[in-house]
Amino acid sequence: MNKPVELATLTGAEAVVEMLKAHGVDVVFGLCGDTSLPLYDALARLGSIKHVLTRDERHAAYMADGYARLSGKVGVCEGPSGGGATYILPGLVEANESSIPVLAINTDVSVSSRGKFTLTELDQRTLMKPLTKWNAVLDRSADIPKVFRKAFESMTTGRAGAAHVALPFDVQNGPVERSDVWADPTLGSFPSRRTAPDPALVELAAKLLRKAKQPLFICGGGVVLSGAESELLDLAEKLSAPVATTISGKGSVDERCAHSVGVVGSNGGTPETRAVVDAADLIVFVGCRAGSVTTERWRHPAAGKARIIHIDVDPAVPGTNYKVDVPLIGDARLCLSALNEALEGHRREADLSWVDEKKRAKFEKFEALARSDDTPIKPERVVFELQKTLGADAIVVADPGTPCPYFSAYYVVKGAGRRYFSNRAHGALGYALAAGIGAHIAKPKVKTVAVMGDGSFGMCVGELETAVRLRLPVTFVVISNAVYGWIKAGQKTGYDRRYFSVDFGVTDHARVAEAFGVKSWRVFDPAKLGAALKTAIAHDGPTLVDIVCQPLHEARAPVSEWVA
Ligand SMILES: Cc1ncc(C[n+]2csc(CCOP(=O)(O)OP(=O)(O)O)c2C)c(N)n1
Numbered sequence: 001m002n003k004p005v006e007l008a009t010l011t012g013a014e015a016v017v018e019m020l021k022a023h024g025v026d027v028v029f030g031l032c033g034d035t036s037l038p039l040y041d042a043l044a045r046l047g048s049i050k051h052v053l054t055r056d057e058r059h060a061a062y063m064a065d066g067y068a069r070l071s072g073k074v075g076v077c078e079g080p081s082g083g084g085a086t087y088i089l090p091g092l093v094e095a096n097e098s099s100i101p102v103l104a105i106n107t108d109v110s111v112s113s114r115g116k117f118t119l120t121e122l123d124q125r126t127l128m129k130p131l132t133k134w135n136a137v138l139d140r141s142a143d144i145p146k147v148f149r150k151a152f153e154s155m156t157t158g159r160a161g162a163a164h165v166a167l168p169f170d171v172q173n174g175p176v177e178r179s180d181v182w183a184d185p186t187l188g189s190f191p192s193r194r195t196a197p198d199p200a201l202v203e204l205a206a207k208l209l210r211k212a213k214q215p216l217f218i219c220g221g222g223v224v225l226s227g228a229e230s231e232l233l234d235l236a237e238k239l240s241a242p243v244a245t246t247i248s249g250k251g252s253v254d255e256r257c258a259h260s261v262g263v264v265g266s267n268g269g270t271p272e273t274r275a276v277v278d279a280a281d282l283i284v285f286v287g288c289r290a291g292s293v294t295t296e297r298w299r300h301p302a303a304g305k306a307r308i309i310h311i312d313v314d315p316a317v318p319g320t321n322y323k324v325d326v327p328l329i330g331d332a333r334l335c336l337s338a339l340n341e342a343l344e345g346h347r348r349e350a351d352l353s354w355v356d357e358k359k360r361a362k363f364e365k366f367e368a369l370a371r372s373d374d375t376p377i378k379p380e381r382v383v384f385e386l387q388k389t390l391g392a393d394a395i396v397v398a399d400p401g402t403p404c405p406y407f408s409a410y411y412v413v414k415g416a417g418r419r420y421f422s423n424r425a426h427g428a429l430g431y432a433l434a435a436g437i438g439a440h441i442a443k444p445k446v447k448t449v450a451v452m453g454d455g456s457f458g459m460c461v462g463e464l465e466t467a468v469r470l471r472l473p474v475t476f477v478v479i480s481n482a483v484y485g486w487i488k489a490g491q492k493t494g495y496d497r498r499y500f501s502v503d504f505g506v507t508d509h510a511r512v513a514e515a516f517g518v519k520s521w522r523v524f525d526p527a528k529l530g531a532a533l534k535t536a537i538a539h540d541g542p543t544l545v546d547i548v549c550q551p552l553h554e555a556r557a558p559v560s561e562w563v564a
Contacts, residue, residue, distance in 0.1 A: 008178055012141035013042035015176035016105070016167065017049065019148035022181065024188035025049060025076050027067065027441060029060040033080020035107035035120065038172035052441065052470070055462040057084050059434035061091020062423075064102045066438025068095070069421055070395065072227075073189050074155055075438065078105040082120030085127060085166070090428055093131040096162035097425030098248065099225060101155035101190050103163050104128075110170035111139055124166040133161030141174030145181050152183065156190040159314040160225065191226055194331035195313065197338055205309045205326040206342035208282060212307070215241040215348075216280035218264065218294065221248030221424075222287010222312065222332045229253065229416035231336035232286065238343055240350035241284075242276055246294045247408045249287070250420045255412045258352045262359065265294040268408025272362040274300050276355060284309045287332045290321045293424070298322075311335045366410050376550045377526045382479060383410045385530045386449065389537055394447045395439050398422045399432040401453030401486045402479045402552055430459025433476055437467055440474045447537060451477040455484050457509055464516040467542040475536050476518070476544040478509045485552035492553040499553075509546035520544040 010018065016039060020028070027050045032040055043051055054060040057079035064075030075095070079088045085106040095102035109118045128135040134154035136147050151163040186192050209215060223232055223245075232252055236243050236259045243253045244261035247268050253260050264273045277283075277300045285308065288294060295301065298321055301308075310318035311328040318327035328335045370384035379402045390396070392414035398407040404422045413419045421439075423431040429452075436450030452460070457478050467474055488502040510520035519539055521532040529547065536543035 009175040010178055010181065011038065011042065011172065012144055012167070012174050012176055013038040013172040014046060015141070015144045015181055016148070016172070017042045017046045018181045019145055019183060020049060020076060022183035022185065023148070023152050024073060024185050027052060028076045028078055029054055029063040029067070029438065030078035031055070031057050031060055031080070031084065033084050033107065035081040035109060035169045036078065038169065039078070039105075039107055039167065052466070054434070054466055057087035058090050059460060059463045059466075061088050061095065061102060061104060062431050062434035063438035063441070064104075065091060065095045065098070065100050066397065066435030067442045068100050068102055068190075068438075069418055069435075070439045070442035074101045074103055074152060076103045076105070078107075080120070081106060081108045082122050085122055085124050089127070089131060090426070092128070092162045092164060094423050094425050094428065094431065096132050098423065099160045099221060101160045101162065103151055103155060103165070105165050105167055107172065108137065108166045108168040111168045112170055124164070128164040131162070132164045133159075135164040137166040138168060138171045141171050141176050142180070144171070144176050149183055149187075152187040156187050156192040158195070160190045191313070191331055194226075194334050195329075196334040197311075197328040197330035199338070201326055201328055202335075202338045202342050205328055206339060208307055208309060208325060209239060209284075209339070209343060210346060212239070212282035214280050215239050215282040215284065216276065217241060217243040217284045217286055218245070218277070218288055218290075219243060219249040219252035219286045220246045220288025220294070223249060223252035224418050226287065226313075226332035228286070228333035228336050231333055231340060233257075233259070233416070234340050235336055235343070238340070238346055239348045240352060242352065242355045244273060244276060246288055246424070247404065247422055248424050250408065251413050251416060251418050252286075254414065254416050256414055258356065261355060262362070263408045264300070266296045267293050267405045269296070270362050270409060272358040276358055277301055278305070280306045282307045282309070284311065285318075286311045286336065287313070289317055295321070363410070373526050374550075375524060375526065376481070376548050377523070377529060378550050379406045379479065379552070379555055380410065381526050381529060382477070382547055382549065383407055385533050386451075386477070387411055388530065389533045390447065390449065394419065394449060395436075395443065396420045397432040397436040397439060397448065397450045399450075399452040399456040400427040400429055401455060401484075402481075402549065403432070403451040403453065407451060429453070429456040432456065433460040434463050436474050436476070437463065437472060440472050447473075447475070449475045449477060449537070451479065453485065454478055454480045454482065454507065454509065461512065464513055464518050464542070464544070468517040471541050473540050474542055476513070476542070477533075478544065478546045479549045480507075480509060480546050481549050481551040482506045483551045483553075489552040510544060513544035513546070518542045518544045520546065522546045522548070524548045
């Protein structure tokens with residue numbers, strides 16, 4: 001341990017930092033520990049990588065996730081052994097399932113201390129294996145360069161995902177040949193090494209699209225991840241086809257345009273958007289897993305109701321939930337652009353006013369509630385006021401509970417590209433605050449707003465200190481109702497109002513935030529909400545608006561069914 005190293009060599013910890021730099025990493029989110037001391041020392045000495053100290057590892061991973069979504073680069077987080085690994089895990093699994101490249105590094109007890117009841121010893125290899133796309137535990141320093149090259153290649157090629165590397169204490173101190181420290185920097189961004197679809201299948205898909213009477217696109221996160229927005233719009237215009245999205249697909253298309261249907265499914269869809277799905281005779285799923293929420297448990301579309309073209313970079317996706325007429329395997333941008341080429345000169349003229357009618361009907365119901373001066377404040381009013389206040393380029397991050405379904409349904413994304421996201425893989429409460437911080441660090445010139453329920457607030461409040469310490473002008477909005485409202489609404493509709501163990505006490509979140517040094521407002525009166533949000537959003541430091549809201553079990557459901 002701590003042997004002097006030769007000049008042609010780096011220490012393992014130095015090599016890790018150099019490998020991160022070689023892949024273009026400029027920020028790491030994380031939290032210190034005994035086993036991380038060599039890594040921290042290397043980060044300090046080798047400069048250039050900014051370290052964002054977080055208050056727990058879960059939020060470090062959520063920050064890395066939000067950062068990756070907005071920067072298009074791999075998000076990196078780190079923590080120590082034992083609890084540092086178990087705490088980082090929730091963020092890592094969310095990123096992996098959401099196809100976001102996040103690299104987590106947990107330092108570990110020395111290789112020489114393994115199997116001796118060493119404090120914090122944990123089988124990180126087995127723990128992380130089912131939760132990541134790729135993971136490794138380093139046993140020798142010489143392997144550091146190739147392990148990091150493999151991690152980046154694995155995270156950003158094909159279906160993007162998370163990777164985990166465990167870095168033992170003595171491995172951080174051992175030697176690495178300087179000449180081994182190199183990388184392909186393009187692997188630091190995603191998607192890298194795009195793959196194109198089979199031309200024969202492209203022709204088949206084009207044939208189906210030419211014949212379709214009522215084609216519809218349902219876009220998942222894959223369109224935004226691949227940057228395929230303009231190829232999608234070109235194709236939708238050629239076919240005069242409506243474009244619906246999942247929650248993660250919001251931003252595939254400017255939601256103000258005639259083609260946009262909005263979000264479909266059981267967490268943000270409405271009867272009007274469902275009707276558009278039911279009317280289609282050909283559905284093109286793009287970068288979408290056609291999971292339970294998007295399809296309302298595989299009922300919309302119903303099996304056999306429409307022909308299916310399924311575009312996905314992951315060959316395992318098409319055919320999993322629907323009988324697919326044509327699977328197109330490849331990067332969404334390359335697949336859509338191949339379809340555009342195959343349909344060159346084709347134009348299906350069709351009137352989209354029926355889609356507009358559906359949207360009008362949906363927003364009429366919404367606005368009637370959004371303009372209400374009732375107290376407690378209706379969730380619709382919160383969406384309405386934020387929509388009025390935020391610029392077109394703002395980023396909104398929504399937690400589960402009230403925020404996700406309401407903002408997914410009614411917050412209109414003005415422009416294509418990532419402007420709205422939620423943690424749709426596991427939907428764990430308490431994601432938005434930290435993911436919003438990560439998003440802001442990636443896009444500091446754009447306003448970021450994180451919207452959460454009070455259940456979520458209880459799970460992430462510690463990171464307010466991080467926002468204050470770094471003076472981040474992020475606005476946090478708490479929908480305050482002293483209840484795990486989404487679940488109580490499920491007890492109302494599915495269990496005959498037998499409410500059980502879902503209510504908790506009232507907290508003044510504005511005062512809590514103030515104690516951290518966050519400028520805060522607590523709003524009861526709907527007439528005062530707009531002004532409070534406007535001032536909070538314009539402020540040049542962290543702000544929080546605590547809105548006393550109608551609980552979900554008393555509100556009109558934004559969807560027909562509560563349990564996906
Ligand atoms: C970590 C975690 N635990 C439990 C759940 C299950 N769950 C989904 S929504 C919800 C209620 C959310 O409550 P709150 O954040 O107060 O928002 P509200 O529904 O009241 O708007 C719960 C407990 C979850 N999504 N994540």
